[in-house]
Amino acid sequence: MADFDAIDALLAAAGRQTPLPPPDRRRLLREELHLSRAQLARALGVSPSTVGGWEAGRDPSGEVREKYAYFLDAARTKLDATATAAVTDAEPAGNRSAADAATAAEPAGNESTSDGSAADGSAAQSASADAPAQAEPAGVSPRQAQVAGTAPAFALQDADGLLAAPQPCVLCGQPARHQVEGFAQHLDPAECTPPLPPPSSPPSPAPAAVQPAQA
Numbered sequence: 001m002a003d004f005d006a007i008d009a010l011l012a013a014a015g016r017q018t019p020l021p022p023p024d025r026r027r028l029l030r031e032e033l034h035l036s037r038a039q040l041a042r043a044l045g046v047s048p049s050t051v052g053g054w055e056a057g058r059d060p061s062g063e064v065r066e067k068y069a070y071f072l073d074a075a076r077t078k079l080d081a082t083a084t085a086a087v088t089d090a091e092p093a094g095n096r097s098a099a100d101a102a103t104a105a106e107p108a109g110n111e112s113t114s115d116g117s118a119a120d121g122s123a124a125q126s127a128s129a130d131a132p133a134q135a136e137p138a139g140v141s142p143r144q145a146q147v148a149g150t151a152p153a154f155a156l157q158d159a160d161g162l163l164a165a166p167q168p169c170v171l172c173g174q175p176a177r178h179q180v181e182g183f184a185q186h187l188d189p190a191e192c193t194p195p196l197p198p199p200s201s202p203p204s205p206a207p208a209a210v211q212p213a214q215a
Contacts, residue, residue, distance in 0.1 A: 018069040020059060021076075027055040029075040044068060 020026065030040055030051075037048040037055075044051070044067050054060055060068050166175030167184030172192045176184045186192035 017061075018066055020065070020069055021072055023055055023057045026072060029072055029079070030055075032079055033075055040071065044071070 021029070030037070037051045041048045041051045044064060046064060050060075054068065059065070162177040163179055163184060166177055167179075168174070169176040169186050169192060170183045171185060174186070174192070176186045176191075178185060178187050180187075
C-alpha cells in the first residue's frame with residue numbers, strides 16, 4: 001500500500017510543474033532589473049551559462065525550476081509596481097503644473113484690476129480736489145464769491161468794454177459798469193464806497209405836561 005502512495009505522490013508532483021514565461025520575457029525581466037546572468041546564477045546556485053540556456057529556450061526542472069519561477073514572478077511584480085508609481089507621480093505633477101499656471105495668471109489679472117481701480121480712485125480724488133479750485137478763483141474773497149454767485153455767469157460788453165448792464169461790484173455791492181477778471185468792479189476807488197445809511201429822523205419832542213387849573 002505504501003508503494004502505491006509513493007507512486008501517487010510522484011505522479012502528482014510530475015504533473016504540477018510551475019509555468020514559466022517565454023524565454024525572451026525571462027531575459028527582459030532580468031535586464032529591466034539591471035541584473036547580470038552571474039548575479040542571478042549565484043542566487044539560484046547554477047552557472048551563468050545555465051541561466052543563458054534558460055533565456056534561450058531550455059526549461060529548468062525540479063527545485064531549481066521553482067526558484068527560477070519565483071524570481072521571474074517577483075521581478076514582474078516589482079516592475080509593474082514601479083511603472084504604476086511612475087504614472088501616479090507624473091499625473092499630479094501635470095495637474096500641479098496646470099494649477100500653478102492658472103494661479104500665476106490669476107494674480108496678474110487681479111493686479112491689473114487693482115491697478116485700474118487705484119488709478120480710477122486717484123483720478124476721482126484729483127477731480128474732487130480740483131473742483132473747489134475751479135469753483136472759486138484764487139485771490140477772491142468770500143464777499144466776491146458771494147456776489148459772483150448771485151451775478152450771471154457772464155455779462156455782455158459794449159464796444160467800449162463796459163458791461164451792457166450794471167452788475168453789483170464785488171467790493172462794495174453798488175452797480176458797476178466795468179469788469180475785472182470776470183467780476184464787476186469799480187475802477188475808481190472813489191466810486192467804490194458803500195452806500196451811506198439813511199439819515200435818522202430827529203426824535204419827536206415829548207408832549208408838555210398838562211398842569212391842573214387852580215380854583
